[in-house]
Amino acid sequence: MDNSKTFEKLKSILSHYELQLSILHDKADNYYLNTPTTENNKKSEFFGAVQIKKSYVAFHLMPIYYYPELLDSLSQELKNRMQGKSCFNFKEIDDKLFEELTELTKSAFEKYKTLNKV
Numbered sequence: 001m002d003n004s005k006t007f008e009k010l011k012s013i014l015s016h017y018e019l020q021l022s023i024l025h026d027k028a029d030n031y032y033l034n035t036p037t038t039e040n041n042k043k044s045e046f047f048g049a050v051q052i053k054k055s056y057v058a059f060h061l062m063p064i065y066y067y068p069e070l071l072d073s074l075s076q077e078l079k080n081r082m083q084g085k086s087c088f089n090f091k092e093i094d095d096k097l098f099e100e101l102t103e104l105t106k107s108a109f110e111k112y113k114t115l116n117k118v
Contacts, residue, residue: 004028006057009093010050013059013102017109020118021047028052035117045117048105056089059101063108070107075100 011031018033022044025032029052034044049060064070065086071079078100081088088101112118 003052003057003091006090006093007031007050007052009098010057010059010090010101013098013105014048014050017047017105017118020109025049035112047112047118048108053089056091058083059088059090060086061088061101061105061108062086063111064104067108067111070104070111074104078104 007029014031014033020036021033022036023032024034030049031051032049033047035047037044046060046062048062049058051058051060063086068085075097078088078097081090081097083089090097109118
């Protein structure tokens with residue numbers, strides 16, 4: 001199974017925030033963003049990642065772990081893709097769900113902005 005296209009599509013959701021966040025990993029199978037260190041935020045925090053696993057691509061979004069209310073308007077279809085509290089798994093591109101994930105990521109980023117984490 002070739003997960004690289006799914007990986008690239010999911011990576012594009014997170015890479016939109018590269019300029020405001022810090023890239024920790026940018027490899028063909030692992031893309032990882034942290035918050036920057038600021039006066040308010042003395043240590044960087046994990047924001048999100050996309051990773052190719054054995055049989056799926058994982059999209060991690062850490063703000064939803066700390067602020068589960070961000071999930072309140074999530075469709076059941078996307079909730080069904082959740083593994084744990086902050087990870088979504090995909091085996092193929094799903095434009096509808098990726099659009100919803102894009103909006104969720106935007107909300108998560110905005111939440112971190114209001115908390116001065118970015």
